[in-house]
Amino acid sequence: MAKPLVATGHFTGCFGCHMSILDIDERILDLVELVEFDKSPINDIKRFSRPVDIGLVEGGVSNDENVEFLRMFRENCKILIALGACAVTGGVPSIRNTVPLRECLQEAFIDGPTVVDGKIPDDPDIPILLDKVYPCHEVVKIDYFLPGCPPSADVIWAALTALLSGKPLDLPYEMVKYD
Amino acid sequence: MSDKPVTFTIDGVEITAKAGQTILQAADDAGIYIPRLCYHPSLPPGGHCRLCTVKINGRPASSCTFPADEGLVVENDTEELNDHRRRIVEMLFVEGNHYCPTCEHSGNCELQAMAYRLGLLAPTLPYFRCERELDASHKDVYVDRDRCILCGRCARASREVDHKVVFGFEGRGVHKRISVDAPHNLGETNLAAADKAAEVCPTGCIMLKRKGFAIPVGQRKYDHEPIGSEIERSRSAK
Amino acid sequence: MAEAHSTLVKEVVEQFGADRSRLMDIARALHGKLGHLSEDIIGEIADALGIHRVEVRDMVSFYAFLSRSPKGKTTIRLCNAVVERMNGADEIAQAFEEALGIRFGETTPDGAISLEYTPCMGMSDQPPSALVNGVPITGIRKADVPAIIDAIKKGGAVQSLPVAEIELNLRQSGPVIFAPMDRGAAVRRAVDMTPDEIIATMNTARLRGRGGAGFPLAMKWDFCRKAEGDAHYIICNADEGEPGTFKDRVILTEQPDLVFEGMTVAAFVIGAREGFLYLRAEYEYLLPHLEQVLARRRRLGLLGENICGREGFNFDIRIQLGAGAYICGEESALIESLEGKRGAPRDRPPFPVQKGYRNQPSSVNNVETLCCAARIMEKGAEWFSSIGTRDSTGAKLLSVSGDCERPGVYEVPYGATVATVLNMVGAEDAAAVQVGGPSGQCLAPRNFGRSISFEDIPTGGSFIVFGPQRNILESMHQFIEFFVEESCGWCVPCRVGAKHLDIIFRKILDGKGTRADYQQLEQVCMTVKTMSRCGLGQTAANPILTTMRNFPELYDALLQSDDFIPSFDLDKAIKEGCEITGRTPALEEHHV
């Protein structure tokens, strides 16, 4: 039997959740035994070459590129998991959500105390910001949520092993944390 | 309210309430935890959060306000009620702006702990994303309304315990907010850092300055044990 | 200026005896003189009353008719209730906006006119309606708008316009409420009896409350009478805020003596020296008339000291005006409001009959209930209980509005079917009827054989007819919006949950709802219904729940078969970012 395929994706987050995946220490060897990593920043594959069984996405949705890639994940993953506070709620980047986008950009690129000759970036190569930072489940259907900032390696391990063995995801009290 | 002890049942367990106790108080004494957020043992009940709603002889009512009475049949830990409670906690998370990862009170927060206890992995109700005012004008205390759940504990504590009226409400419906007894901000009030009102906030809304993040992760109040464990322990000890 | 205001505040506060519980009157009076209550004025009021500023702000910020920021000299409050919108209120709104060059919520640059919306103002039988500085105008047509604005600009004399004529529309009078009365007869009969005998009479008549909950009057009066307290109070609930009801307005216009008669009988029974009629602000125009009636009753010895010659029976009535809050119709919220506070309901127990106004035993009764009580004194319990059904004695006033030929007030004996009423009012082609207002139920034609009664379909009297051309679920959504506006905000399930009902229901109505959204909507409905603190929240989901039950086909037609449809809208979300950077999105389309 072919090994289940796993892909991971990164949107508006800090890569902390990916660090946490790596943080499963020597169990990463077990994991590699168990699954094959398809698209992932870990192995630097950028496009899906085939559909995968489980997708883990880190980060909220703050620009058009995030939307595009998240939708691509949804299309290509049988099970899609929102990994970490930013994917689940928008997280720290979503602190800007109560401030109008124009004010945010004005402060960051024009009025900020360290800005010299400021200008709001409009280069066609950078993604266009959305009005808010959205949690993943408002953009695509999410099958499971793993909160945490980041979720601990144990949570990720527990979730993956449960899902791969077809068991229900039932995390013990100490593993569910929002921070 | 009864003027003598009464006996009634919660989820089939017979308990005895002292004269004048509410259902929630009697349950606490008996080591039965009824989820709650706006209730505080040193304050009169507020009836805001409705988490402590139980079914009394089949009808829903808040146990923090309902007097214990002889022969009542109370349902508390049922799937139906816990479902509603989880949804109420979820509502609070999307009504305010709760950024747990950056909050000084994370790990000691009763709202967060209640979400853990009730098994809320992620709020999926629509977010309100309303702008809410931050007031850092007071030298020792700040009010971060993003984190306010309108439990009114501060207002009750200020009035009943501190014998001041530093906090109140303003507005109605979704526009309701915590308000302070001054023309502009908290700095103009007579709130003192030692006041009960500055201590009782269940979330990180009303916090003492320069005290945040003092307890390391892993040693915080709800890191290892669900909220309510202290009450339930007294039962298992019996 | 500031000093002049300070003097004014002191004067007004003195006028109300520097009594904290009169804060509503104080705030209303100052609002009338100053146009709004600024933070400075709020501070002045607090000082003059010797209370905290936050307490005054708490109260003032609660009521829709009290503004904390400057408003135009004249405020036009256009009613945007469901029936008004069925009759062109949106068109009238647009006409006002165009004529004045401002939007609702705004004030003309010259400070002359503000435009606001207001929920049902008790004129659904003559829609669309509006309040112009408190003066109701009704039956507004688009062509009337210039004349209304003209009259306001020329000094505000809208009273002389044809639209200021309030129709009575009393379509079917009956023996109970609108029959001729012998003023004082009920009170004279009462003082010849003992309170216990009167309670027994009400018990024999099996009179139940007309305000919605249907509590037996005899029991309420008996509890109240027996509850210990320093004083007892009778409170007449004339807040009539349930959208689609206006029968209390017609009673107060036509039969105010009967209402006061009932209150006086109640006072005799429970031992009250003081009574209140809590009148919704929308009915302020009735105040002079009601005060005249009270004055006459005092002259006739039907109020005051030793009423009807009965030594020691002293009783008088004060009219308390509200300030725009539907929740103040809920009896405990009404009491809080009467005490000069925000209209937040109380937890029960204790009930008002144990601890009501000023924590003393109080009986809160609907206008119509008190009229029935007076009639029973006059004509006897047997006469009363011979009308209606076994469990629902007497008759009920219905306020009929919507798609029917003859909207207005009808007195119908309990037990009448919905179909009978529809025939009576000229609405044989009705596609749905909302009985009991938004907090009641929406009935489909297959339910029209059911009867208006406590045992089947209880109602406070609102009866809104929807014709076949109507989008019923859109009206249900407007009802939900009403609850969002009117939730007092005290408790979470209602404050937050009602807003969620609004959002999720809207998604479904927009054709973007899935089965999962429907299920979530249903769950939120049940949480709001089960967990809310008072009747408002407990019934706020009814427009959805009752249409889910009675009109499933309407939902089936709207729900999509997709597994998931996002609430997220990329075009909307990216618009601002594009505008700021002058870019256009170049997005590969990835369908979900």
Ligand SMILES: Cc1cc2nc3c(=O)[nH]c(=O)nc-3n(C[C@H](O)[C@H](O)[C@H](O)COP(=O)(O)O)c2cc1C
């Ligand atoms: C949100 C809400 C609004 C209400 N509005 C009114 C009202 O306008 N008039 C009224 O008589 N009762 C109203 N009621 C019912 C009152 O709480 C109370 O039951 C009634 O006034 C008692 O009078 P009755 O026994 O004569 O019916 C309302 C209840 C709720 C929950």
Ligand code: SF4
């Ligand atoms: S149910 Fe609604 S109106 Fe009633 S107390 Fe709660 S928030 Fe206020």
